[in-house]
Amino acid sequence: MEKNKIISIEHLTKRFPVGKGEFTALKDINLEFRKGEFAGLVGPSGSGKTTMLNIIGSLDSPSEGKAMVLGRSIADLSHQEAAALRNRHIGFIFQEYHLLPVYTVYENVEFSLLLQGMEASKRKKAVMEALEWVDLTDKVDSKPAKLSGGESQRVAIARAMVKRPEILLADEPSANLDAKNAHNILQLMKKLNQELETTFIFSTHDEKVMQYLDRIISLEDGKVVKDEKMKVEF
Amino acid sequence: MIKFLFKGIWRDSSRSRLPILIVSIGVFLTIVMSAFMAGVMGDVVDMNARFSTGHVKVMTRAYADNEEQLPNDLAILGVDSLEKALETQYPHMQWVQRIRFGGLMDVPDEKGETRAQGPVSAMGIALIDTDDNKGSEGQLLSPEVQRLHIAESLKSGKIPQAPGEVLLSDAFAKKLDIQLGDAITFFGTTMYGSMTFKNFTVVGTVAFGSQALDRGGLIVDLQDAKQVLDMEDAAGELLGYFDNGLYDDESAQRIAQRFNQQYETTEDEFAPVMLRLKEQNQLASLIDYTERMSGIFVGIFVVAMSIVLWNTGLLGGLRRYSEFGVRLALGEAKGHIYRTLIYESVLIGIMGSVVGTLAGIGVAFWLQEKGLDFSGLMQNVSMMMPTVYRARITPETFFIGFIPGLFSMVLGQALSGIGVYQRDTAQLFKELEV
Ligand SMILES: Nc1ncnc2c1ncn2[C@@H]1O[C@H](COP(=O)(O)OP(=O)(O)O)[C@@H](O)[C@H]1O
Ligand SMILES: [Mg+2]
Numbered sequence: 244m245e246k247n248k249i250i251s252i253e254h255l256t257k258r259f260p261v262g263k264g265e266f267t268a269l270k271d272i273n274l275e276f277r278k279g280e281f282a283g284l285v286g287p288s289g290s291g292k293t294t295m296l297n298i299i300g301s302l303d304s305p306s307e308g309k310a311m312v313l314g315r316s317i318a319d320l321s322h323q324e325a326a327a328l329r330n331r332h333i334g335f336i337f338q339e340y341h342l343l344p345v346y347t348v349y350e351n352v353e354f355s356l357l358l359q360g361m362e363a364s365k366r367k368k369a370v371m372e373a374l375e376w377v378d379l380t381d382k383v384d385s386k387p388a389k390l391s392g393g394e395s396q397r398v399a400i401a402r403a404m405v406k407r408p409e410i411l412l413a414d415e416p417s418a419n420l421d422a423k424n425a426h427n428i429l430q431l432m433k434k435l436n437q438e439l440e441t442t443f444i445f446s447t448h449d450e451k452v453m454q455y456l457d458r459i460i461s462l463e464d465g466k467v468v469k470d471e472k473m474k475v476e477f
Numbered sequence: 478m479i480k481f482l483f484k485g486i487w488r489d490s491s492r493s494r495l496p497i498l499i500v501s502i503g504v505f506l507t508i509v510m511s512a513f514m515a516g517v518m519g520d521v522v523d524m525n526a527r528f529s530t531g532h533v534k535v536m537t538r539a540y541a542d543n544e545e546q547l548p549n550d551l552a553i554l555g556v557d558s559l560e561k562a563l564e565t566q567y568p569h570m571q572w573v574q575r576i577r578f579g580g581l582m583d584v585p586d587e588k589g590e591t592r593a594q595g596p597v598s599a600m601g602i603a604l605i606d607t608d609d610n611k612g613s614e615g616q617l618l619s620p621e622v623q624r625l626h627i628a629e630s631l632k633s634g635k636i637p638q639a640p641g642e643v644l645l646s647d648a649f650a651k652k653l654d655i656q657l658g659d660a661i662t663f664f665g666t667t668m669y670g671s672m673t674f675k676n677f678t679v680v681g682t683v684a685f686g687s688q689a690l691d692r693g694g695l696i697v698d699l700q701d702a703k704q705v706l707d708m709e710d711a712a713g714e715l716l717g718y719f720d721n722g723l724y725d726d727e728s729a730q731r732i733a734q735r736f737n738q739q740y741e742t743t744e745d746e747f748a749p750v751m752l753r754l755k756e757q758n759q760l761a762s763l764i765d766y767t768e769r770m771s772g773i774f775v776g777i778f779v780v781a782m783s784i785v786l787w788n789t790g791l792l793g794g795l796r797r798y799s800e801f802g803v804r805l806a807l808g809e810a811k812g813h814i815y816r817t818l819i820y821e822s823v824l825i826g827i828m829g830s831v832v833g834t835l836a837g838i839g840v841a842f843w844l845q846e847k848g849l850d851f852s853g854l855m856q857n858v859s860m861m862m863p864t865v866y867r868a869r870i871t872p873e874t875f876f877i878g879f880i881p882g883l884f885s886m887v888l889g890q891a892l893s894g895i896g897v898y899q900r901d902t903a904q905l906f907k908e909l910e911v
Pocket of ligand 2: 292293294414446
């Protein structure tokens with residue numbers, strides 16, 4: 244049980260300097276995530292969802308309290324350590340896809356493996372496998388500008404998953420997609436969640452996303468107001 | 478990774494086009510300027526060497542001290558044996574005697590009355606080769622004729638082949654209305670101070686392309702000069718040239734040092750002294766000056782280009798914040814992103830330098846072939862300088878541009894990249910949320 248706990252957040256508070264004062268975006272949060280969860284942070288705009296994901300993803304650090312991710316304390320990581328953590332263990336997916344426009348689909352997916360210094364033959368195998376997951380092997384040489392929104396988000400999923408991270412953070416992944424594509428990528432992610440046991444944490448206020456989630460954590464004004472399991476766990 | 482960066486530069490023309498353009502313009506200007514400077518300096522040095530300084534030159538100490546007065550009363554006596562000695566000691570150099578002298582030239586009419594008159598500066602050189610052109614019947618040009626490019630500089634007539642035949646500067650001949658075949662009379666003083674005169678026949682006119690040489694020049698055979706100036710076995714100057722025709726300052730210095738050592742202890746003001754090219758006609762300071770000017774120019778280019786590239790880098794960086802954000806999210810460290818920016822700038826710097834170098838060499842080549850004619854500006858220049866300037870492509874031309882090209886690009890990018898480096902990871906990442 245304890246062994247499966249891959250994220251634990253205790254009394255986490257995050258404040259941002261605003262003008263001369265401060266703005267508290269997260270207030271005394273306590274949360275735990277276990278391996279393989281398919282969870283979502285749900286709440287209105289400005290409730291602190293993105294801030295929460297950024298801290299878990301080691302892009303930002305807590306003002307107070309503790310955030311332990313895969314046994315590391317986010318506050319204590321150096322730049323390099325945080326980068327290495329993201330590079331090997333954490334994937335990101337964004338509302339705006341953010342594919343690198345000058346690179347092909349293949350190269351976008353390949354990038355984090357290049358950073359890892361993975362050897363060429365292994366890299367190629369991993370990239371092609373990731374593109375198979377998202378069913379885009381026929382678009383390897385396309386540039387992002389030539390892709391539809393749904394295709395772009397699938398490339399982004401392949402890019403995040405190619406390194407087989409323990410944790411995948413998806414910030415409003417469906418916000419720019421129509422219903423069909425939204426369902427499509429959620430089914431895809433659910434499948435990867437089950438096959439690879441990746442922990443998914445979403446931020447969303449999209450009903451379509453919520454219906455896939457195993458756990459919904461409701462945020463309001465930087466506080467957790469509800470934390471409910473949607474399905475019986477085994 | 479380098480390949481990855483290269484693809485980025487190659488495909489994103491807005492990332493590369495402007496910086497490459499700026500770098501190549503700077504490199505282009507550097508190359509054209511340096512090739513032109515090299516050409517000008519080379520031509521000035523070359524012309525001085527051929528007409529005046531030699532690669533090394535032996536004079537008496539007293540003559541050297543008053544050289545501009547052409548004091549032939551202080552000429553080297555026993556110059557023939559000195560020349561022989563130097564020829565054996567330095568078989569890879571050519572040694573030649575020259576006598577420069579001044580006087581008055583008188584042009585008589587048919588009745589022997591003075592038709593025109595003017596001061597003349599004359600040079601006695603081995604026009605008619607007595608040593609080496611055995612059996613050539615004057616067909617072979619003497620080494621001195623070749624050295625001074627007399628055949629190429631001939632405006633009319635022919636090269637003197639017999640004693641008493643002389644060449645006159647073309648401008649001077651026109652001014653005094655002297656025709657080929659006209660007789661002229663030279664009046665001057667011998668090296669012992671007595672009056673002397675001699676009749677010559679003008680058989681050709683020359684223009685050397687230097688105001689200092691072409692203003693009022695008379696070229697006579699060395700033996701004629703010796704005779705008229707009573708300088709049997711004497712000459713004002715003994716010039717040495719390297720066999721390959723190229724000045725080599727280090728060798729010249731070594732040779733001069735060794736020669737001058739022999740006379741170190743004597744106080745005799747008629748003792749010979751050897752000066753190398755750089756020590757004469759203020760050529761050293763001219764060379765230093767042009768080198769310093771080139772340095773300053775290149776420095777200004779580097780500063781100006783760096784500032785421009787810094788700013789284009791800043792603009793480009795703004796455009797790329799979202800890319801940096803994604804790369805951070807994918808696990809690239811900030812320091813690594815900064816380093817890749819520097820690598821990119823090296824690649825761009827190289828590309829711009831290659832483009833600029835190619836263009837620069839093209840124009841330099843054109844300037845080398847065509848040259849720029851400054852004769853209009855040099856009517857009153859007394860220094861021995863060519864009037865047509867050409868660039869010269871040297872091995873340096875091919876790489877000199879890479880120094881400012883790479884340096885300014887990397888510096889500009891390093892400065893603009895600091896913005897990325899200093900930003901918080903979270904801040905950079907924030908740029909993602911449009
Ligand atoms: N860097 C920042 N500086 C100041 N305020 C911030 C910063 N980041 C987020 N905030 C504020 O924190 C609150 C929560 O933001 P965010 O986590 O982005 O909300 P959500 O993703 O739920 O819409 C918002 O009011 C936002 O304005
Ligand atoms: Mg948000």
